Each structure stands twice: as structure tokens, then as C-alpha cells.
Amino acid sequence: MKIRTLLIGSLVLLLLALASCQVLASLRYHWNWSGIWEQRELLLRGWGLTILISLGALAGTILFGLLLAIGQETREPVLRAVCRGYVELIRGTPLLTQLLLGYYVIAAAFHVDNKILAGIILLTSFEAAYMAEILRGGVASIERAQWDAARALGFDRKQTWRFVILPQALRRVLPGMAGQCASLVKDSSLLSVLGIAEFAKQTDVAVSTSSSPLEGYIPMAIGYLALTLPLSWLARKLEMKWRAT
Amino acid sequence: MKLDVSGLVKNYGSQRALDGLSLALPEGTRCLALIGPSGGGKSTLLRHIGGLELPDAGTIEVNGKFLSTDETALRGFRRKNGFLFQGYNLFPHLTARQNIVLPLVEVHGKTPAEANDLAITNLERFGLAPHADKLPVQLSGGQQQRVALIRAMVAAPELLFLDEPTAALDPEMTVEVLELVRELILGGQDVILCTHEMGFARAVADAVAFVAAGKIRECAKPDELFNTPKEPEVKRFLSRVLEFR
Numbered sequence: 001m002k003i004r005t006l007l008i009g010s011l012v013l014l015l016l017a018l019a020s021c022q023v024l025a026s027l028r029y030h031w032n033w034s035g036i037w038e039q040r041e042l043l044l045r046g047w048g049l050t051i052l053i054s055l056g057a058l059a060g061t062i063l064f065g066l067l068l069a070i071g072q073e074t075r076e077p078v079l080r081a082v083c084r085g086y087v088e089l090i091r092g093t094p095l096l097t098q099l100l101l102g103y104y105v106i107a108a109a110f111h112v113d114n115k116i117l118a119g120i121i122l123l124t125s126f127e128a129a130y131m132a133e134i135l136r137g138g139v140a141s142i143e144r145a146q147w148d149a150a151r152a153l154g155f156d157r158k159q160t161w162r163f164v165i166l167p168q169a170l171r172r173v174l175p176g177m178a179g180q181c182a183s184l185v186k187d188s189s190l191l192s193v194l195g196i197a198e199f200a201k202q203t204d205v206a207v208s209t210s211s212s213p214l215e216g217y218i219p220m221a222i223g224y225l226a227l228t229l230p231l232s233w234l235a236r237k238l239e240m241k242w243r244a245t
Numbered sequence: 246m247k248l249d250v251s252g253l254v255k256n257y258g259s260q261r262a263l264d265g266l267s268l269a270l271p272e273g274t275r276c277l278a279l280i281g282p283s284g285g286g287k288s289t290l291l292r293h294i295g296g297l298e299l300p301d302a303g304t305i306e307v308n309g310k311f312l313s314t315d316e317t318a319l320r321g322f323r324r325k326n327g328f329l330f331q332g333y334n335l336f337p338h339l340t341a342r343q344n345i346v347l348p349l350v351e352v353h354g355k356t357p358a359e360a361n362d363l364a365i366t367n368l369e370r371f372g373l374a375p376h377a378d379k380l381p382v383q384l385s386g387g388q389q390q391r392v393a394l395i396r397a398m399v400a401a402p403e404l405l406f407l408d409e410p411t412a413a414l415d416p417e418m419t420v421e422v423l424e425l426v427r428e429l430i431l432g433g434q435d436v437i438l439c440t441h442e443m444g445f446a447r448a449v450a451d452a453v454a455f456v457a458a459g460k461i462r463e464c465a466k467p468d469e470l471f472n473t474p475k476e477p478e479v480k481r482f483l484s485r486v487l488e489f490r
């Protein structure tokens with residue numbers, strides 16, 4: 001069985017490779033890797049900054065998303081409405097619009113001069129709205145009986161969230177959360193419109209300097225895959241693990 | 246225990262669950278059993294006396310103290326009592342032992358070592374020691390309900406509330422749980438329970454109250470209520486449920 005899967009897999013890959021070669025050949029593309037190779041340091045720094053921004057936004061997204069999710073479940077009507085409204089506003093407008101408005105209007109008004117910090121904050125405020133919805137779904141899936149049991153044992157609201165609701169909700173939504181984290185990494189490429197020197201921006205620069213687009217964009221795709229594939233893998237792993245218990 | 250419920254009213258939407266219900270039990274009552282048709286209000290009454298629901302009108306006095314409507318005060322009341330649900334309501338992400346330890350540490354201020362000792366002692370006492378480190382899904386219904394019972398009584402509650410503790414169990418598991426409840430009552434634990442197990446109510450209770458349509462129809466000593474019920478409705482109910490005994 002294993003050998004058969006392997007054989008079929010290799011065959012499919014081979015066919016795909018041949019097809020790609022055919023397409024590239026029909027372009028009569030003149031490969032020039034040396035131009036990009038000269039820009040390797042620039043690209044590597046961009047890739048590093050993408051990792052830095054992603055990690056920062058990831059931490060912010062989980063924290064802020066959690067607050068937004070809990071905020072929508074509180075008994076305080078004003079807080080609930082504000083959180084709900086925020087999520088709807090963010091999910092109803094394009095990230096590009098938010099980045100431009102956020103950077104040129106809000107960040108400018110608050111004198112946030114650090115571009116990278118502004119980028120991390122803007123990306124966080126976008127992704128957190130989606131994260132909040134994932135978490136809220138998890139919380140909503142916890143049976144009424146669990147809240148009852150916690151109340152009957154004398155837990156207060158905070159203890160109930162901390163010991164009973166969140167641990168169960170997180171287990172249910174971890175795969176979805178990991179997927180959202182992968183989206184976050186890819187979405188960070190849009191920060192290039194603000195002139196932040198992350199991976200996508202640096203690739204653009206390298207491509208125009210060396211006039212070799214494919215030699216730039218193919219490594220760009222691979223560079224993002226190197227970050228998102230481990231996240232997908234982690235999501236699948238977690239899914240299997242929680243399903244087993 | 247001493248109990249005085251007066252004029253209790255509770256509406257769920259247009260549904261009247263408790264309809265001016267009153268009930269008084271003298272000092273020294275050990276076990277009160279609430280019986281009656283499903284949907285008659287016995288669980289709702291129990292949840293009110295247990296401080297899990299707030300009435301729309303009326304008062305509840307337990308052992309000489311009126312139940313507050315303030316959440317913090319009610320939490321204090323719940324902390325010194327125990328509540329067991331029909332559906333066990335164990336925390337599924339925690340092992341049997343952790344289910345017992347968590348409230349002891351977080352609510353009752355025990356050190357983890359003390360709490361662990363208490364949990365192990367009780368699990369051993371009730372024949373559950375081999376299952377201490379299993380998750381609820383790995384236990385039978387009867388085992389889960391016995392763990393839940395330990396969780397409810399381990400902090401030496403003043404009152405123990407049991408909400409149809411065997412309704413979800415097969416006959417053999419029902420006996421497992423009822424034996425345990427009887428042992429607690431004989432050991433001096435004050436208990437209020439709702440149940441469909443007439444034989445059990447008769448054997449362990451020193452007062453039985455028949456609840457229907459949100460009111461107490463009859464409240465008497467078990468021999469009296471089961472042998473010579475005064476109300477025709479109680480007579481009808483008993484002859485129906487005891488038909489195949």
C-alpha cells in the first residue's frame with residue numbers, strides 16, 4: 001500500500017513537473033539566476049522581517065482575539081456591542097483599505113513613527129477579528145451543563161473561563177486557529193504597500209533591480225511555504241491528537 | 246436541615262415553572278425527596294433552593310438564612326453546598342482525580358497535596374481508585390456519576406443537592422450510585438434530591454414532597470405518602486408509576 005502511494009505520488013509529481021516545464025518553455029523565458037543571487041542578502045533580510053512581524057502579530061492576535069471573544073460573551077451590553085461592532089467592521093472591509101487608512105490616518109494621528117510596529121499593530125487588529133470568531137465558535141460549542149457545573153461548584157466568572165470553558169474551547173478550535181495563523185503569515189505580504197521592507201516588498205525590489213521576475217517570485221512562494229507548511233502540519237497533528245481523546 | 250420556601254414563582258418566557266410554591270420542613274430533617282411528573286417543577290425547585298436560579302417572586306430560607314439575590318452572596322452559598330446533576334457534568338478535559346482536586350484547590354483553598362490526598366482517599370473509599378487517572382469518556386455512566394458525587398461531597402457540604410442522579414443510568418449503575426447516596430445519608434449528610442426512584446425515596450427520605458404544575462401537592466413522611474396519599478392526583482401518579490413494580 002505504502003509503495004503504491006509512493007509510486008502514484010511520484011508519477012503525479014513528474015507529470016506536474018513536465019507540464020510546468022512545457023509552460024515555461026512556451027514562454028521562451030531566459031533564466032538569469034545570477035541577478036537574484038546578488039540580491040540574496042536583501043531577500044533574506046526581508047524574509048527575516050516577515051518572520052519577526054508574523055511572530056509579533058501572532059502573539060497580539062491570540063491575545064486580542066481572546067479578549068474580543070470574551071468581550072462578546074460578557075453580560076455588559078455596551079462592551080458586548082463594541083466588540084461585536086469591531087469584529088463586523090474589520091471583517092466587512094478589505095485588509096488593504098484598513099492598512100492604508102490605518103497607516104496614513106490613524107497611525108499618523110497618534111504619531112506612531114515606527115513602521116514595523118505600526119505594521120504589526122495593523123495586522124494584529126485585522127487578524128484578531130477572525131481569531132475572535134473562531135474562538136467564539138469554540139466557546140459557543142461548550143454545553144450549558146459545563147457552565148452549570150462550574151457555577152454549582154462555586155467558581156466565579158473568571159475561574160469558570162480559565163479552568164472550564166477556555167481549555168475545552170481551545171482544544172476544539174486549535175486546528176482552525178493554526179489555519180488562521182497561516183493566513184496571517186501570508187497576509188503580512190500586504191504590508192509591502194506601506195513600504196515596510198518585508199519579504200514581498202524586498203522580492204519586488206530584487207525583481208526590478210535584476211529584471212528577473214520568475215527567479216524572484218518562485219523563491220518568494222517557497223519562502224512563504226516554508227513558514228505556512230509547518231503551521232498546517234501542526235494543525236493536522238493537533239487535530240489528530242484531540243480527536244483521539 | 247431546616248427549610249422554608251414561601252410563595253416561589255418562576256417563569257421561563259410564557260411558561261410558568263413554579264406557581265407560588267410553598268414548602269416548610271422542620272429542623273432535623275435529613276433527607277427530602279421531591280417526586281412527581283416530568284416537567285412538574287421539581288428540578289426547577291431544586292435549582293432554586295441550590296442557589297443556581299433566581300426566583301421571580303418568593304423567598305427561600307435554608308437553615309435559618311434567607312437566600313440572597315446577590316451573585317457574590319449566592320456564590321458563597323453554593324460553595325458550602327454540593328450539587329449533582331443528572332448528566333454528571335464532569336469536566337471532560339480533566340481526569341477523575343483532577344475533577345475532584347480542581348474545586349478543592351481553587352474554591353476551598355486547599356493545597357494541591359491536601360486536595361490530592363482527599364481525592365485519592367474518596368476514590369478508594371468508593372472503589373474508583375483504578376480509574377483515578379482516566380478521563381470521563383473512558384468511564385461508564387455509573388462511574389462518572391460516582392466521581393461527580395465525590396466532587397460534590399468532598400468538601401463536606403452542609404447540604405447536598407441531587408438532581409435526578411440516576412435518570413441517565415441503567416438499573417445496575419443506578420444501584421451503584423444509590424448505594425453510595427444512601428451511605429452518605431446514613432453517615433449524616435443532609436440531602437435534597439429529585440428522583441423517579443420511588444423505592445429509593447421511600448427507603449432513605451424522611452420527607453417526600455409531590456411536585457406538579459409548579460406547586461407542592463402533598464408533603465408527608467414517606468410511609469404516609471406512599472401508603473395513604475390524600476390527594477387524588479398523587480394517588481393516580483403513584484398507581485401509574487408503581488404499576489409494573
